[in-house]
Amino acid sequence: MKKGVMRPGHVQIRVLDLEEAVKHYTDLMGLIETDRDDQGRVYLKAWTEVDKFSVVLRETDEPGCDFMGFKVVDEAALNQLEKDLVDYGVEVEQVPAEELKDCGRRVRFTVPSGHAFELYADKKYTGKWGVSAVNPEAWPRGLQGMKAVRFDHALFYGPELAAVYDIFVNVLGFHLAEQVLDPEGTRVAQFLTVSMKEHDVAFIHHEEKGKFHHASFFLDTWEAVLRAADLISMTDTSIDIGPTRHGLTHGQTIYFFDPSGNRNEVFCGGDYHYPDHKPVTWKAEDLGKAIFYHDRVLNERFLTVLT
């Protein structure tokens, strides 16, 4: 957080059928619909999140991810980060306040892997859903499905990881928590954090630009991950892989797809990262174990199925 970037704030996901998608993200995953706008977008949040929304769904004919936004500590930090990006040679675009409802101005830029990111300082504070800020109960009643706790991170596939690293680490103040190195020492995967979490955003090398691998949501326990797996079967939802454990980050996880083919993850656990921690390295030769710690083999789908 040394440059003022605080945490993942939102992700805008493109879906083929809005109502099918809303049902998936609410009934199955347990997000809460908080608003809709005149562009037809739907705003959702997980119950522990204090701001109004963290997931925005947009209906269009090509699934994928429009952008991921990070919240910064204040307007002064936003101004400074904007200046730093420009000085570094990154082209920035101004997105006016209220383009997303109840969200302040956003500074948008595209990194060399082809993915769009945003920084913003303000969003309407609505507090945790269903619990009071004073003497709060442990959890709210009435949550659906997997009862996702928070939007946690996203993983993107694209080229030019070194250039992406430079922007995130040198300009935005992220730390490299984990990496995968090929035998020549080239970094082919990078897990970056601005917090104590093992990753707030991650990238894996891929020739085609701008691909979306997954948006991930946190659950409290392994039991909750197993329960998510039950729900995936009960609803005949398209599964990718899991429940299992990752080598990278050591999180316990399950992957599945939304009705438009965008991959979702729910996970629990995982390591932590302080700024004095050196990066954890996995060898590309052992990628099977790095990604799926139990099977120790990759499923082809995990590497090639993207939106």
Added chain:
Amino acid sequence: MAGFQVNNRTTGDHFLCQEGQSVLKAMEQAGKKCVPVGCRGGGCGFCKIRIVEGDFECGKMSKAHVPPEAIDKGEVLACRIYPLTDLTIECVPLPEAAFEKQKTTKV
């Protein structure tokens, strides 16, 4: 028994598809592996096939993988195809670019 017969003429596999069921789902249920299975949601383009013969209905598919001109050629996504008659399908070789991509994807 109700349902439609789907024949994959590239691999010689055939399986039964119930009314309202997608070709990909029917194939998975039959334990066949003659079409690659990806997201099952019309988003990733992994399950692309060509319909050589037969009538079908289409669900929503990513335009990135199925532009309108592809549908005219019968190139569609098996996870979003619902047969109305028996179907003959064939595998669509991955476009060269996609193949290159797979080879060079390091991880």
